[in-house]
Amino acid sequence: MFNRRKFIKTGAASASLLLLDKQSFAEILPRQKTGKEQFPIVISTWDFGVYANKEAWKTLSKGGRALDAIEAGARVPEELDITNGTVGRTGTPDRDGHVTLDSCIMDEFGNCGSVAAMENIAHPISVARMVMERTPHVMLVGEGATQFAVEQGMKKEKLLTPKAEKAWKEWLKTAKYSPVMNVENGTNRPGGKYNHDTIGMLAIDAKGNISGGCTTSGMAFKMHGRVGDSPIIGAGLYVDNEVGGATSTGVGEEVIRNVGSFLVVELMRQGLSPEEACKEAVMRIIKKKPENAEKVQVGFLAINKKGEYGAYAIQKGFSYAVCNAEKQDLLISGKSYY
Numbered sequence: 001m002f003n004r005r006k007f008i009k010t011g012a013a014s015a016s017l018l019l020l021d022k023q024s025f026a027e028i029l030p031r032q033k034t035g036k037e038q039f040p041i042v043i044s045t046w047d048f049g050v051y052a053n054k055e056a057w058k059t060l061s062k063g064g065r066a067l068d069a070i071e072a073g074a075r076v077p078e079e080l081d082i083t084n085g086t087v088g089r090t091g092t093p094d095r096d097g098h099v100t101l102d103s104c105i106m107d108e109f110g111n112c113g114s115v116a117a118m119e120n121i122a123h124p125i126s127v128a129r130m131v132m133e134r135t136p137h138v139m140l141v142g143e144g145a146t147q148f149a150v151e152q153g154m155k156k157e158k159l160l161t162p163k164a165e166k167a168w169k170e171w172l173k174t175a176k177y178s179p180v181m182n183v184e185n186g187t188n189r190p191g192g193k194y195n196h197d198t199i200g201m202l203a204i205d206a207k208g209n210i211s212g213g214c215t216t217s218g219m220a221f222k223m224h225g226r227v228g229d230s231p232i233i234g235a236g237l238y239v240d241n242e243v244g245g246a247t248s249t250g251v252g253e254e255v256i257r258n259v260g261s262f263l264v265v266e267l268m269r270q271g272l273s274p275e276e277a278c279k280e281a282v283m284r285i286i287k288k289k290p291e292n293a294e295k296v297q298v299g300f301l302a303i304n305k306k307g308e309y310g311a312y313a314i315q316k317g318f319s320y321a322v323c324n325a326e327k328q329d330l331l332i333s334g335k336s337y338y
């Protein structure tokens with residue numbers, strides 16, 4: 001099972017690479033900036049992105065479609081990674097004890113689907129895809145989303161794991177009954193104890209087509225019915241097959257206010273590199289509410305049409321995983337404002 005502590009920090013010159021096993025830095029090919037197209041490729045937020053990417057790679061390496069790779073990859077943390085308390089089956093509940101899941105998906109044609117505040121279904125990414133492909137709509141929420149999922153053959157089940165229930169009951173003892181503003185991987189930052197790591201994934205297949213997906217249980221102990229950025233097209237995810245794709249993680253309210261992922265893609269359209277575009281989007285958030293910036297985490301991850309990728313976050317600690325023909329298990333520490 002995946003364990004964050006297994007990662008070894010290496011002192012790479014430009015981006016610090018965190019490697020899964022004890023490999024020398026020389027074995028790791030640096031990211032190429034040749035201007036040549038570099039795909040298939042899949043990139044994902046956070047540590048569990050390594051495992052999600054590996055699953056997605058099974059599809060991409062055989063010439064499969066990016067959309068299929070995204071769905072397959074995102075289902076890994078939704079289902080298998082029982083150490084994560086933030087996505088799918090093992091997600092942390094809201095302040096009333098309900099596990100409510102948010103997810104969206106977008107393909108190379110600009111089609112998209114989304115579910116928000118959905119309960120009792122372990123694979124929101126698949127339901128989001130069903131909304132996209134089997135309904136005339138983009139978004140289904142709450143009970144309607146669960147009802148639709150069941151009609152489509154998904155299994156309805158109780159999602160609150162004993163571990164998540166225990167954490168919630170512990171939180172209730174001291175909480176002032178308000179949702180916690182989390183900062184991922186930030187042990188000495190507000191909310192660090194219950195950090196919550198959404199998976200946002202972006203893939204380019206062998207044909208050069210881009211798709212993306214995003215899935216999460218959202219902010220831990222949020223108000224019942226609260227929806228974050230992750231299922232909102234343009235906020236938590238955006239794909240434009242002419243330009244690239246972007247996804248986000250962190251405090252969703254800040255991302256929604258700035259239509260973050262759409263902004264990143266539009267900045268890439270204007271010529272910024274993925275990292276520059278992510279940084280500019282982060283700076284917008286900081287400039288609008290400088291007093292807030294120290295307390296919240298927001299991270300963006302982006303890829304352009306050539307397969308160049310980059311990320312930027314407000315706080316340090318944001319990692320993302322990259323998988324391509326050269327290397328299947330790269331974990332990169334993203335740059336940040338603080």
Ligand code: SD4
Nearest residue numbers: 198218219228249250252
């Ligand atoms: C949310 N953006 O619900 C999500 C949470 C998240 O890493 O990304 N956590 O606001």
